[in-house]
Amino acid sequence: xxxxxxxxxxxxxxxxxxxxxxxxxxxxxxxxxxxxxxxxxxxxxxxxxxxxxxxxxxxxxxxxxxxxxxxxxxxxxxxxxxxxxxxxxxxxxxxxxxxxxxxxxxxxxxxxxxxxxxxxxxxxxxxxxxxxxxxxxxxxxxxxxxxxxxxxxxxxxxxxxxxxxxxxxxxxxxxxxxx
Numbered sequence: 001x002x003x004x005x006x007x008x009x010x011x012x013x014x015x016x017x018x019x020x021x022x023x024x025x026x027x028x029x030x031x032x033x034x035x036x037x038x039x040x041x042x043x044x045x046x047x048x049x050x051x052x053x054x055x056x057x058x059x060x061x062x063x064x065x066x067x068x069x070x071x072x073x074x075x076x077x078x079x080x081x082x083x084x085x086x087x088x089x090x091x092x093x094x095x096x097x098x099x100x101x102x103x104x105x106x107x108x109x110x111x112x113x114x115x116x117x118x119x120x121x122x123x124x125x126x127x128x129x130x131x132x133x134x135x136x137x138x139x140x141x142x143x144x145x146x147x148x149x150x151x152x153x154x155x156x157x158x159x160x161x162x163x164x165x166x167x168x169x170x171x172x173x174x175x176x177x178x179x
Contacts, residue, residue, distance in 0.1 A: 003040075003042045003043050004042060004043065004044045004045070004046055004174055004177045004178050005019060005020060005036065005037075005040065005042035005044070005045045005046070006018065006019030006020070006045075006046050006048065006170070006174065007019060007020045007022050007029075007033055007036075007045055007046070007047045007048070007128055008020075008021060008022070008047070008048050008049050009021065009022060009023060009024045009028075009029065009049050009123065009124050010024070010049075012163065013048060013049045013050060013163070013166065014048075015048075015163065015166050015167040015170055016167075017170060017174075020032060020033065020036050022036075022124060022127075022128065023124075024123055024124070025108045025123050025124065025127075026069065026071070026106050026107075026108055026123065026124060026126055026127035027108070027127065028124075028127070029123075029124035029125075029127030029128050029131075030126075030127030030128070030130055030131045031127075031131075033045070033127065033128045033131040033132065034131040034134070034135065037131060037132065037135040037137055038135070041137075042137060043137075043138070044085070044088055044137065044138045044139065044140075044177050044178075045128065045132050045137055045138070045139040045140075046088075046092075046139070046140055046142065046173060046174060046177050047124065047125060047128040047129065047139060047140065047141045047142070048141075048142045048143070048144075048166055048170070048173075049122055049123075049124060049125075049143055049144075049166075050143065050144050050145070050146040050159060050162040050163065050166070051104065051120050051121055051122045051143035051144070051145055051146065051162075052110070052111075052120070052121045052145070052146070052147050052148065052149040052150065052151065053119055053120045053121070053143075053145035053147075053148070053149055054118075054119040054120075054148065054149040054150075055119065056100065056119065056120070056145045057145065058145050058146055058147065058157075058158035058161045058162060059144065059145065059158065059161040059162060059164065059165040060099075060100065060144070060145045060165070061096055061098070061099035061100070061142060061143070061144055061145075061165055061166075061169055062099060062100045062101070062102050062104065062120050062142070062143045062144075062145065063084075063089065063092055063093060063096060063099050063100070063101045063102075063140065063141070063142050064084055064101075064102070064103065064104040064120075064125060064129075064140065064141035064142070064143070065083075065084070065089075065101050065102055065103050065104075066081055066082065066083045066084070066103045066104075067081065067082045067083075067084075067103070067104050067105075067106055067122075067125040067126040067129045067130075067141055068080060068081050068103055068104070068105050068106065068118065068126065069081070069082075069106050069126040069130075070105045070106065070107050070112055070113050070116070070118070071106075071107050071108050071109070071112060079130065080126075081126075082125075082126055082129035082130045082133055083129075084129065084138075084139060084140040084141065085138030085139060085140065087138065088138045088139065088140045088177060089101075089140050091176040091177060091179060092140050092142065092173055092176060092177065094176060095169075095172040095173050095175070095176035096142070096169055096172070096173065099142070099169075102118075102119055102120055103118055103120070104118070104120045104121070104122055104125050104141055104143060105118040105120065105121045105122070106121075106122055106123060106124065106125045106126035106127065107121060107123060108123060110123075111149075111150045111152070113149065119149065120143055120145070120149070121149055122141070122143050125141040125143075128141065129141060140177070142166075142169070142173065144162035144163070144165040144166045144169075145162060146158050146159045146161070146162035147159075
């Protein structure tokens, strides 16, 4: 898996590495990721970013056991969950043995999963993982916690610490994913 594509919502979350800044929110993430997968055909995708988390220290890392699209609700069955590739998940778990492995909620709204059972919230994970699933490309989501879930006071967010944690983790994660 030498040609691993790194995907993040913004350039800053790529931590100076090459990759795709897919945009903010599940729709932008899905569309940009699908476009990139069609043109580059990577062997795997590692999706990273910062996130809110409940009871998780800023800078803590979370590997997504599944991504749940919490904004989607209908009276008919819909696809609202995406799972990482099991083999890729295991490789990343070995590379980040201290990371938590939890479901991650995807919402188009900051605070969209506050008050539920989910402890981690991102805005792009489901879109990226769903695009990868439809393209048959193994993918995994990794989040660095920047703030308490539902914290409205942005001055209390520790985005710098979360980005430092991502930057520290990315070399070993990308190396593991490329094996």
